[in-house]
Amino acid sequence: MPIKVLSIFGTRPEAIKMAPIIKTLENDPRFQSKVVVSGQHRDMLAPVLNFFEITPDDDLKIMKENQSLSDVTVWIIDRLTPILQADVPDIVLVHGDTTTTLAAALAAYYQQITIGHVEAGLRTWKKYSPFPEEMNRQLVDALSDLCFAPTEESAVNLLKENHQEDQIFITGNTAIDAMKYTIDTDYSHPCLPNNGKFRILVTMHRRENLGEPMTEVFQALAQLAKEKKEVEIIFPMHKNPQVRNLAKKELGNLANVQLIEPLDIFDFHNFAQRCELILTDSGGVQEEAPSLGIPVLVLRDTTERPEGIRAGTLKLIGTKKATVYRETLALLEDPAAYKKMAQAANPYGDGHASERIADILAQAFQ
Ligand code: UD1
Ligand code: UDP
Numbered sequence: 001m002p003i004k005v006l007s008i009f010g011t012r013p014e015a016i017k018m019a020p021i022i023k024t025l026e027n028d029p030r031f032q033s034k035v036v037v038s039g040q041h042r043d044m045l046a047p048v049l050n051f052f053e054i055t056p057d058d059d060l061k062i063m064k065e066n067q068s069l070s071d072v073t074v075w076i077i078d079r080l081t082p083i084l085q086a087d088v089p090d091i092v093l094v095h096g097d098t099t100t101t102l103a104a105a106l107a108a109y110y111q112q113i114t115i116g117h118v119e120a121g122l123r124t125w126k127k128y129s130p131f132p133e134e135m136n137r138q139l140v141d142a143l144s145d146l147c148f149a150p151t152e153e154s155a156v157n158l159l160k161e162n163h164q165e166d167q168i169f170i171t172g173n174t175a176i177d178a179m180k181y182t183i184d185t186d187y188s189h190p191c192l193p194n195n196g197k198f199r200i201l202v203t204m205h206r207r208e209n210l211g212e213p214m215t216e217v218f219q220a221l222a223q224l225a226k227e228k229k230e231v232e233i234i235f236p237m238h239k240n241p242q243v244r245n246l247a248k249k250e251l252g253n254l255a256n257v258q259l260i261e262p263l264d265i266f267d268f269h270n271f272a273q274r275c276e277l278i279l280t281d282s283g284g285v286q287e288e289a290p291s292l293g294i295p296v297l298v299l300r301d302t303t304e305r306p307e308g309i310r311a312g313t314l315k316l317i318g319t320k321k322a323t324v325y326r327e328t329l330a331l332l333e334d335p336a337a338y339k340k341m342a343q344a345a346n347p348y349g350d351g352h353a354s355e356r357i358a359d360i361l362a363q364a365f366q
Contacts, residue, residue, distance in 0.1 A: 002032040003365045006089035008080065010038030010062075010100030013284040015045055016265050017119065018095050019052035020177035022356040038076050038100040039063050042237050047264035048076075051179070058083055066241065069099055069132055076103035077110075084111045090365055091116050094140060096283075097133035105143045115140075118174065118357065120147035121154030122304035129302045129365045131208045133283070134160035137304075146364060148357055150174075150348055151307055171356040172349020175287040179269055180351050183292075187349060189268035191258060197232040197331055201275040203282050203301060213319035214243070217299055218250035220324035221279075225254045228332065233257045234271065250356075276333055276338075279324070286314055293344030297327055307347035312340065 005025055009018045014275065015037075015319050019313040025033035039054045042063040062075040076099075084092070084107060094101045095118040108115050120141050138161075141147055147163060149155040151171035158168050162245060192199070202221065204214060225233055235251065237244045237259055251257045263271060270280060273292045278285060281299040289296045290313040298316045308314035317327045331338045 001069060002030060003091070003361060004006065004032050004034070004087070004089040005091055005093060005361065006034045006036060006084070006087060007093040007276075008104040009095055009151070010037065010040030010045070010060075010076070010102070010104075011098050012041055012044040012048060012262075013282075014095040014098060014100065015048035015052075016144065016178050016284065017174045017328045018093070019048065019054060020174050020181070020354040021093065021118065022054055023052065024358050028358055031358070034087065034089065034113075036060065036080065036104075038072075038080070038104065040067075040072055040076075040098065040100045041239070042118075044262050051265055068172055071083045072099045073103045073106075076100060077107045080107040081110070082105060084108060084113060089113060091146075091361065093118060094144075095119055097122070097140070098136035099136060101133065101225065102136040103139050105140045109143045114146070115144045115359075116146040116361065117141055118148045119150055119154075120144065121149040121156075121168070123157045123160040124302040124304050126302055130206055130283075130300070130304075134304070142323075146360065148353075148360070151351070153307060156308070158263055166255075169360050172309065172351070172353035174289050174353045174357075175284055176291060176346065176351045177354045178265070178348045179288060179291065182266050182269040183273060184266075184270055187274070189267065189271070191234060191260065192271065192274050195232075196230075197256075198230050198277070198333060199215050199234060199275040200227075200234045200277045200328070201271055202233060202235040202278075203238065203280045203285060204235075205240055207283050207301070209299065209319060210240075210242050213299075214246055215250065216321040217324050218280075219245060220321045220328070221257070222250055222254060223325055224328055225251075225256050225320075226335035228329075231256060231332065234260065234275065236260050236263045236271075238262065250307065277328070279328065281319075285347045289313060291344060291346040293342050295331060295338065295341035297324070297331070299324070311345035311347050312343055313345060 060079040
C-alpha cells in the first residue's frame with residue numbers, strides 16, 4: 001500500500017518550497033500524494049501552482065482582505081478537520097512558519113495524525129521577531145513527529161529544545177530544489193533592459209515592518225532614487241494593501257522606481273539573478289540569493305538564516321532610514337565592499353532536499 005501523504009500549504013513561499021517535494025512524491029510509486037491549499041494567499045498562490053503544474057485536491061478558500069491572524073487560524077482548523085477525518089492520511093506535511101502551517105499542524109494533531117515539518121528548526125529565539133512566524137515554527141516543531149531541518153544549525157536548534165535526535169533529519173532547503181526549475185541563462189524581460197543601471201530589487205511585507213519601519217525604508221529608497229540617477233529600483237509589491245498603499249505614497253512618481261505586480265516565481269528568480277543588489281525582509285529570498293551570488297541587505301533586526309550572514313552574502317541592516325540609505329550607498333559606491341558580498345555560496349543545500357525527504361518518509365513508514 002502506498003503511503004498516504006497530505007501536503008498542506010497556503011502562501012506563496014510555502015508553495016514554492018513544497019512544490020519540489022510534491023513533484024517528487026507524485027512521481028514515486030511508494031506514495032499517494034494529495035494536496036490541500038488553505039488559500040491564505042489567493043492571488044500570489046495561483047501562479048506558483050500553475051508554474052509547477054500542481055492541481056490541489058482541495059482549496060479551503062479562506063483569504064479575506066486584511067485578514068486577522070485569529071480569522072486565518074480558526075477558518076483553517078474548521079475547514080481542514082473534515083478533510084482529515086475523511087481522508088485519514090498516514091502523514092500530514094506542512095512547511096515553514098506561516099499561520100497556515102500552525103493551524104494545519106494543530107488540526108492534524110487533534111486528529112492524531114503524524115506530522116512532518118519541512119524547514120524545521122529555524123529560530124531567532126525572539127518571540128515577536130518575526131511576528132508571528134517565530135512562535136508559529138516553535139509550536140509546529142513541538143507538534144511534529146518528523147522534523148526536516150534544512151541545515152546543521154537548524155538541527156542543533158531542535159536538539160537544544162530537547163527534540164528527539166531520531167526525529168531530526170538534515171535535508172537541505174527545498175528552495176534550492178525549486179531553483180532548478182526556474183533559473184534560465186537566456187532569460188530577458190522588458191523591465192530589465194541592458195542600460196548599465198545599478199538595479200536594486202526590493203521586496204518587503206513582514207507584519208512587524210508595516211507602518212513606521214516600512215515608511216523609513218521607502219523614504220531612504222526615494223532619497224537614493226532622487227540623488228542617484230544610475231540607480232533603478234524594481235519593487236514587485238506584495239498584495240497586502242497596507243504595503244501597496246505605502247509604496248505608492250512614498251515611491252510613486254519617481255522615474256527610476258518601478259512599482260510592479262508580484263512576479264511569478266520563474267520571473268522573480270531570473271530578476272534576482274540579473275539585479276546588482278537585493279533589499280528584502282523576506283525569508284525565502286535570503287535563502288535563494290546566496291546561491292546566486294547577489295548581495296542582500298536584510299531589512300530586519302533579526303534573522304533565522306545566520307548561514308547566509310556567515311557566507312557573507314547577507315547583511316542585517318534593520319529598517320532605519322539613515323542606515324538603509326548609508327548601507328545601500330556603500331555598496332553602490334564601493335566596488336571592493338560590493339565584491340566582498342557578491343560571492344556565490346550555498347549554505348542551504350545541493351538541490352536534492354526533496355528526494356531526501358521522500359526517502360526518509362518511505363523509511364519511516366516501511
Ligand atoms: C503571510 C505569512 C508570512 C509570509 C508571507 C509570505 C502569516 C501570518 N503570514 O504574510 O509568514 O512570510 O505570507 O508572503 O502566515 N493578499 C491578497 N492576495 C494574496 C495575498 C495576500 O490580496 O494573494 C492581501 C490580503 O488583503 C490579505 C493580506 O494581503 O489579507 C495579508 O495576507 P496574509 O497572508 O494575512 O499575510 P502576509 O503578510 O501575506
Ligand atoms: N517571490 C516571487 N515573486 C515576487 C517576490 C518573491 O515569486 O514578486 C518569491 C521568492 O523568490 C521567494 C518567495 O517568493 O521564493 C518569498 O516569499 P515572501 O517573501 O512572500 O515570503 P517569506 O519567504 O518572507 O515567507
